[in-house]
Amino acid sequence: MAATRLIAMHQNKGRSLQKCLKDRTDYAQNPEKTDSGELVSSYQCDPEFVEEQFASSKKEYLEITGRKIVGDIIAYQIRQSFKPGEITPEEANKIGYETAMRWTKGQHAFIVATHVDKAHIHNHIIYNSTTLSCDRKFRNFWFCGVALQRLSDLVCLENGLSVIEPVKPSQRVKRTEYPDRRSFREDIRDAIDACLEQNPKDMDELLRLLLEMGYESKRGKYVSVKGKGQKKFLRFRSLGAGYREHDLERIFAGETREKVATAEEETEPKLDMLLDIQKMIAKGKGPGYERWAKVHNIKQMAQTLLFLEEHNLRDYDELAAKAKSVSDRFAEITERQKSLEARLTEIADLKKHIINYSKTKQIYVAYRESGYSKKFYEAHREEITLHKAAKDAFSKIKGKIPTIKELNAEYAQVLAEKKKTYSEYRQARQEMKDYQTAKYNIDRFLQTEEQEKQAEKQKQNTKAR
Structure with a gap:
C-alpha cells in the first residue's frame, strides 16, 4: 500500500535556481536518511550533480524555444509512503523508480531517494520540470494527483502489495463528536517544532524545511509564513514566546529551548511582586x-x-x-x-x-x-x-x-x-x-x-x- 502526493517545487524569491534545486535534492539524498546514500537511484542524471544538470536543461530550453518562463516551478516531487512492515527499503526504491519512469514516460530526468529514518519507509522522487529534449515542460493537468495515485496503486498491485481501498460515502463512519478546531498559529508552531528537530542552522534553512511541509514564506521587516487554508501571512512575532524571530535566532546559535523559554518575560503574570514604596x-x-x-x-x-x-x-x-x-x-x-x-x-x-x-x-x-x-x-x-x-x-x-x-x-x-x-x-x-x-x-x-x-x-x- 502506498500513499502518494505530487508537489510542485518553486524557486524562492531572492535565491538562484540552482541553489533552490540543491537545497531540495540535498535533503532528499541526506545520507542519514538513505542508508549512507545506498538507497538513491537516478535516471538520465548524476545524483551528485543533479542540480547543475537540471539548471543547465532550463537554459537550453530558453535557447531552443525562445519562450519566456511562466511561473517559478523548477521541479516536481512525488512523495510515496508505504505501509510499515510491508516492504523493504530496496523494494521501495525499485517501486519508486518504476513509478517515476511510467509517470514521466522516460521523458524527464529524475532521482529516487528512499528514506528509512521514519517508522514508514517512503520515497522522495524529484523529476525535472523540463524534458530531456529541452523543448517542452511538464504539464500539471487537472486531477493530476488522482492519476498519480492510480498509477502508484497499479505498480503496487503488480508487485504484490496492498492498495488503499476506496470507501463509499454511505459506508463511512459518521462523527458524533468533533474535535476542537485548531488555529493556524498552533499548526505553524507544531510545524516549527518538527523542523527544529532537524537542527536547522539558520532562518533560511528553517524556511526551506517549512517549504517542504507546504508553507510559503515571506521575508521583509518581519518573517511571515502562510500554510494551506490560510488567507493571510502570519508573522513569527505573533506566534508567542519561543517562536519569535529573536527566540529562533538564539536557538540557531546553540541555546536550548528551555534556556530561551526561561529568559522570556511573561507579559501578563498572574502575580506581581509588591513594590517597596519607601525604597x-x-x-x-x-x-x-x-x-x-x-x-x-x-x-x-x-x-x-x-x-x-x-x-x-x-x-x-x-x-x-x-x-x-x-x-x-x-x-x-x-x-x-x-x-x-x-x-x-x-x-x-x-x-x-x-x-x-x-x-x-x-x-x-x-x-x-x-x-x-x-x-x-x-x-x-x-x-x-x-x-x-x-x-x-x-x-x-x-x-x-x-x-x-x-x-x-x-x-x-x-x-x-x-x-x-x-x-x-x-x-x-x-x-x-x-x-x-x-x-x-x-x-x-x-x-x-x-x-x-x-x-x-x-x-x-x-x-x-
Missing part, C-alpha cells in the same frame, strides 16, 4: 508615585489572597513548604531536560562518526597499506582525520557499537521524552513563579505591618515622655 520614594519619587504604588500594592495583595484561597492555603508554614516543593520539582525537571539534551547531542555525534567511518574506511586502509606515507596523508588529510576521530569516539564506547537504525530509534524515544518533559518544565516554571511571588508578597506585607506597629509604638512612647 522608591527614597530614590526621589514624588507623592504622586507614592499614591499610585499604594494602589498597585493593594491590587497585587488582593490577587495574592485570591491565589491563596484558590489553592486552599491558610497557613504561612504551609505556603513556605509548598513554595520550596515546587522549586525543588522545577530544579529536578530542569536537570532531567539537560540530561536528555546531552544524550541527543551524543547520539547525533555518534551517528556522524559512524557515517564518516564508513565513508573513509577504504581511504584509511589505503593509507595504512602505503606505510603511513606523508604524501598520501597530505592528499587525504580530511578523510584520514575524520576516520581517526571516529575511531577515537568508538574506543570510548563500552560494548558493541550501535547501528544507525538503533541510534535512530533511541533518538526518537529520547526526543519524545524530551518533548513530554518540556511541557512539564513550562508548567513547573510557572507554578514555581506563582508560589514564590505569593510568598514574597506575604513576607513583604507582614514586614510592612511589623514596621507600622513598631512606628506606632515608638510614637506612643514619645508622647508619654
Whole structure:
C-alpha cells in the first residue's frame, strides 16, 4: 500500500535556481536518511550533480524555444509512503523508480531517494520540470494527483502489495463528536517544532524545511509564513514566546529551548511582586508615585489572597513548604531536560562518526597499506582525520557499537521524552513563579505591618515622655 502526493517545487524569491534545486535534492539524498546514500537511484542524471544538470536543461530550453518562463516551478516531487512492515527499503526504491519512469514516460530526468529514518519507509522522487529534449515542460493537468495515485496503486498491485481501498460515502463512519478546531498559529508552531528537530542552522534553512511541509514564506521587516487554508501571512512575532524571530535566532546559535523559554518575560503574570514604596520614594519619587504604588500594592495583595484561597492555603508554614516543593520539582525537571539534551547531542555525534567511518574506511586502509606515507596523508588529510576521530569516539564506547537504525530509534524515544518533559518544565516554571511571588508578597506585607506597629509604638512612647 502506498500513499502518494505530487508537489510542485518553486524557486524562492531572492535565491538562484540552482541553489533552490540543491537545497531540495540535498535533503532528499541526506545520507542519514538513505542508508549512507545506498538507497538513491537516478535516471538520465548524476545524483551528485543533479542540480547543475537540471539548471543547465532550463537554459537550453530558453535557447531552443525562445519562450519566456511562466511561473517559478523548477521541479516536481512525488512523495510515496508505504505501509510499515510491508516492504523493504530496496523494494521501495525499485517501486519508486518504476513509478517515476511510467509517470514521466522516460521523458524527464529524475532521482529516487528512499528514506528509512521514519517508522514508514517512503520515497522522495524529484523529476525535472523540463524534458530531456529541452523543448517542452511538464504539464500539471487537472486531477493530476488522482492519476498519480492510480498509477502508484497499479505498480503496487503488480508487485504484490496492498492498495488503499476506496470507501463509499454511505459506508463511512459518521462523527458524533468533533474535535476542537485548531488555529493556524498552533499548526505553524507544531510545524516549527518538527523542523527544529532537524537542527536547522539558520532562518533560511528553517524556511526551506517549512517549504517542504507546504508553507510559503515571506521575508521583509518581519518573517511571515502562510500554510494551506490560510488567507493571510502570519508573522513569527505573533506566534508567542519561543517562536519569535529573536527566540529562533538564539536557538540557531546553540541555546536550548528551555534556556530561551526561561529568559522570556511573561507579559501578563498572574502575580506581581509588591513594590517597596519607601525604597522608591527614597530614590526621589514624588507623592504622586507614592499614591499610585499604594494602589498597585493593594491590587497585587488582593490577587495574592485570591491565589491563596484558590489553592486552599491558610497557613504561612504551609505556603513556605509548598513554595520550596515546587522549586525543588522545577530544579529536578530542569536537570532531567539537560540530561536528555546531552544524550541527543551524543547520539547525533555518534551517528556522524559512524557515517564518516564508513565513508573513509577504504581511504584509511589505503593509507595504512602505503606505510603511513606523508604524501598520501597530505592528499587525504580530511578523510584520514575524520576516520581517526571516529575511531577515537568508538574506543570510548563500552560494548558493541550501535547501528544507525538503533541510534535512530533511541533518538526518537529520547526526543519524545524530551518533548513530554518540556511541557512539564513550562508548567513547573510557572507554578514555581506563582508560589514564590505569593510568598514574597506575604513576607513583604507582614514586614510592612511589623514596621507600622513598631512606628506606632515608638510614637506612643514619645508622647508619654
